[in-house]
Amino acid sequence: MIEIPGDLKFLKSHEWVRVEDDGSVTVGISDHAQSLLGDLVYVELPAVGDEVQAGNASAVVESVKAASDVYAPVSGKVTSVNEALNDKPETINEDAYGEGWIYVVKPSNLAEESEELLDPDAYAELIEEDE
């Protein structure tokens, strides 16, 4: 298991967010999630301009084993998506917290919604219970 970067926050359903310096929020899935899914073969990205709602499905990751919704950790407007995943979905397997990011949103209700998110220690504890 690789180290969880300290600047991330998590949903219980294994999505991560990182608040960037410009106030935008990057979203991906955790290293633990990619390891449960196995080799990823497709990623269904949202479109730039889509409004995503916290707690709703915002993308789909599909592995050899299963298709899985990616729930939006925070609400907002999608400002960019990781097009590279269309050709190389396995990037998420290789670097879930870096090159394997999925999309970026301009958050609309960050202060309130981020209170619901887990910090790295709480998330690490959660996945330990999982195992």
Place this chain on the structure above:
Amino acid sequence: MTQCTVLNATHRALGAKMVDFGGWDMPLNYGSQIEEHHAVRRDAGMFDVSHMTVVDLRGPRTREFLRYLIANDIDKLKRSGKALYTCMLNEHGGVIDDLIVYFLDEAFFRVVVNAATRDKDMAWIEKQAAAFDVKVTERADLAMIAVQGPNARGNVHTLLSAATREKVEKLGKFSAAEGDGLFIARTGYTGEDGYEIILPQSKAVSLWNSLIAAGVAPAGLGARDTLRLEAGMNLYGQDMDETITPWEAGLAWTIALNEGRDFIGRNALERRHAEGVARVMIGLVLEDKGVLRHGQRVVTAHGDGEILSGTFSPTLGKSIAFARVPAGVVGDVSVDIRGKLVPVRVAKYPFVRDGKSQIDAT
């Protein structure tokens, strides 16, 4: 209770992700099942298949017994070492299991059946064997390693004595020979050339490690499933079961209706055939994004069907599947994938054979 093969600790030491498979604790992958898949298609990979059940049948009337027990014709096996793929049917023509039979001598045949069906298979075989005085012995003392891929045979040859090597190099496909304490069959479940090696448990870890040293990549059940589906091979429990006849499972080629042979299920099979088989198995290829999976609904002009085995094909880079649909379906169909109807192409299978795509590019 979960059972372990003799290679269990070896898999764990290699970092395998383990899963329960038919009551056995087996490796799903050793990291990436897609890389393991490619290793088998392009070079050589190996699988621990010791969970499968090896059963020895002995007695002077064994051939006569097998004429009655299985749907394929045991009399196709004329030379010692030859193997036959067949279904074993119930009285209704439903498939109890699919298996391979090896002919060793007139008083000794060896059968390999699936792991998940072990108990019912043993009970059925023993029940039917009694009338023929055939002795049925499960060989739980044996392990089995499948070495598959274009370089698999060459890699195995380097580990054999000169005498055994000479014998094994000459083996035709679907034939077996013994030597160096190994039972070596040129069979497999991947669509590649290679061997399935049955050997005493005590020798399995050392053979496995020698094969790794020879350059053979360990591969798990994940890759085994994508390889066999690309190769157009059925999986018991998913593509057929006791409610399905071979007619409906793409296995008509394994039924031998030779004259005068009474085998279990024959009457039912002939009746079903005369009535007309209502459902058939077809191959599907999804050209768009997404993965066809077991249980998804297939929509056709003749009514609905369902996906049996479905997966992502690493060799083709797209999803493939077997589906059971109403007979007479022509043209393309749609599949309900997570609530969306997606058009899917009907394709002949095998989808891949000897490393190469068999489906037309579109």
